[in-house]
Amino acid sequence: MKHLEDCVARTKKYEMAIAEFEERWPDYCRDCGAIGAVHYTENMSPHGSGRYWPMEMQDVCESCLGSCPRCAHEFGEDEHMAFVEEMMDCPKCGWQWGENQGDEAPYPPVCLCYLSRDIRM
Ligand SMILES: [Zn+2]
Numbered sequence: 001m002k003h004l005e006d007c008v009a010r011t012k013k014y015e016m017a018i019a020e021f022e023e024r025w026p027d028y029c030r031d032c033g034a035i036g037a038v039h040y041t042e043n044m045s046p047h048g049s050g051r052y053w054p055m056e057m058q059d060v061c062e063s064c065l066g067s068c069p070r071c072a073h074e075f076g077e078d079e080h081m082a083f084v085e086e087m088m089d090c091p092k093c094g095w096q097w098g099e100n101q102g103d104e105a106p107y108p109p110v111c112l113c114y115l116s117r118d119i120r121m
């Protein structure tokens, strides 16, 4: 499939950003993208109603639970409690629950090229 010019540019930009991020944080959690949580959508409509009522849910990322999602610093028990309950910064790299720019790995761009009529498949 072909991509529009700005999509190609966005993808290039993303590839550079993610390469930079990986170089800086080689041990970040790939499963959650250094967010520390995973998002999923659940159907909250009453069972059997046949309706679809999506709710955005959030869960802790099990892959990096107990360590920093970005620098993989392993927390001691006290550290872990403070980290989870008081939303403490990572004592090693300063990761702060996505509050700071660069806490999370860059997201891949959304490609909507297939919607474009400029591209013939
Ligand atoms: Zn595209």
Ligand SMILES: [Zn+2]
Residues within 6 Å of the ligand: 029, 030, 031, 032, 033, 034, 035, 036, 037, 061, 062, 063, 064, 065, 069
């Ligand atoms: Zn994770």
Ligand SMILES: [Zn+2]
Residues within 6 Å of the ligand: 068, 069, 070, 071, 072, 073, 090, 091, 092, 093, 094, 095
């Ligand atoms: Zn860290």
